[in-house]
Amino acid sequence: MIEFRDVTKRFDDGTTAVNGLDLVVEAGTITVFVGPSGCGKTTSLRMVNRMLDPTSGTILVDGEDVLGVDPPTLRRGIGYVIQQAGLFPHRTVLDNVATVPLLIGWTRRKARARAAELLELVGLPAELGRRYPVQLSGGQQQRVGVARALAADPPVLLMDEPFSAVDPVVREGLQDELLRLQAELDKTIVFVTHDIDEAIRIGDKVAVMRTGGFLAQYAPPSVLLTRPADDFVANFVGKDRGYRSLSFVDSSGVEVVEVPTVPEGSAFESSSDWRLVVDADKRPQGWVAPDASVVPGGSLYEVGASIRGALDSALSSPSGLGVAVDAEGRLAGVVTARQVLDVIESRRG
Numbered sequence: 304m305i306e307f308r309d310v311t312k313r314f315d316d317g318t319t320a321v322n323g324l325d326l327v328v329e330a331g332t333i334t335v336f337v338g339p340s341g342c343g344k345t346t347s348l349r350m351v352n353r354m355l356d357p358t359s360g361t362i363l364v365d366g367e368d369v370l371g372v373d374p375p376t377l378r379r380g381i382g383y384v385i386q387q388a389g390l391f392p393h394r395t396v397l398d399n400v401a402t403v404p405l406l407i408g409w410t411r412r413k414a415r416a417r418a419a420e421l422l423e424l425v426g427l428p429a430e431l432g433r434r435y436p437v438q439l440s441g442g443q444q445q446r447v448g449v450a451r452a453l454a455a456d457p458p459v460l461l462m463d464e465p466f467s468a469v470d471p472v473v474r475e476g477l478q479d480e481l482l483r484l485q486a487e488l489d490k491t492i493v494f495v496t497h498d499i500d501e502a503i504r505i506g507d508k509v510a511v512m513r514t515g516g517f518l519a520q521y522a523p524p525s526v527l528l529t530r531p532a533d534d535f536v537a538n539f540v541g542k543d544r545g546y547r548s549l550s551f552v553d554s555s556g557v558e559v560v561e562v563p564t565v566p567e568g569s570a571f572e573s574s575s576d577w578r579l580v581v582d583a584d585k586r587p588q589g590w591v592a593p594d595a596s597v598v599p600g601g602s603l604y605e606v607g608a609s610i611r612g613a614l615d616s617a618l619s620s621p622s623g624l625g626v627a628v629d630a631e632g633r634l635a636g637v638v639t640a641r642q643v644l645d646v647i648e649s650r651r652g
């Protein structure tokens with residue numbers, strides 16, 4: 304657990320970067336600091352591992368005041384990942400990852416074995432270990448940065464805009480990877496970003512900060528979307544927040560119904576109904592319209608996943624019927640947008 308108690312940071316030139324920050328990061332969760340440029344996110348983060356010290360107030364890591372721990376000891380228990388990974392250019396990928404274990408006295412052999420294990424954990428093929436950072440893509444470099452931060456198995460991970468330098472598709476992959484890792488490793492993570500979508504996607508809780516170092520709201524993503532504390536947060540969270548909040552509502556109340564199906568590759572005739580084309584394993588392949596023409600399908604959603612997926616599936620389907628599948632991608636049934644909206648309405652109580 305990390306606790307900020309009335310923490311203020313004022314720089315020598317009089318700039319107040321962080322102003323009376325009170326906030327608790329629960330153990331085993333991801334907390335995201337988000338806000339416009341200059342609002343004090345990085346300064347707040349850097350006070351946790353004593354790259355900066357507060358002007359006043361206290362920061363506790365697992366109940367211990369960080370000012371009472373010397374920085375090298377403190378940092379052994381705190382992994383740190385920065386934008387563009389910050390890898391050492393003249394060391395191989397494997398040696399980059401092995402840096403901290405070597406520093407804390409592991410043998411070279413043990414450190415390298417651990418590094419190889421970590422490369423696998425972050426989804427990189429073992430042979431990349433022999434390359435130098437410049438020989439990797441941006442996304443691969445970020446993965447190495449994450450592996451390096453995890454090397455000594457620190458309970459706390461600080462991540463400062465770690466995925467900002469890569470394109471949106473790679474970035475989503477890295478976010479998924481982080482969530483997968485976190486499900487396995489259960490770290491206490493503080494993640495800084497200026498991207499609210501990233502914050503909402505990966506945060507268990509999100510701290511929205513505003514210029515002057517003030518905390519505007521600290522809440523789970525679903526609450527930021529549905530109950531922003533003020534206009535600043537509402538504007539910062541952005542458009543379509545009602546629709547986006549549906550990502551946090553499960554679709555369990557939405558009952559799927561049967562739909563006529565036709566096997567892939569058969570001859571289609573006209574009919575009064577839309578029919579779903581399925582392959583031999585019952586995986587949806589598209590639709591046959593009443594006039595017997597074949598039309599590509601809309602988005603699919605997995606039963607029990609978010610209700611946003613169910614609604615999108617219905618809205619994007621040429622037949623108006625959203626297609627639900629099971630975990631193996633086999634047809635479970637269909638839903639209409641009206642059904643989904645009725646469930647949303649009924650939950651309003």
Ligand SMILES: Nc1ncnc2c1ncn2[C@@H]1O[C@H](COP(=O)(O)OP(=O)(O)OP(=O)(O)O)[C@@H](O)[C@H]1O
Pocket residue numbers: 314315316318319320338339340341342343344345346347497
């Ligand atoms: N060493 C310093 N000396 C004086 N002012 C500083 C120093 N470091 C940061 N600041 C100021 O403190 C404020 C907060 O900076 P910080 O880097 O924490 O913001 P941020 O929210 O992380 O911004 P960004 O998203 O642009 O990285 C800014 O006004 C910044 O100019």
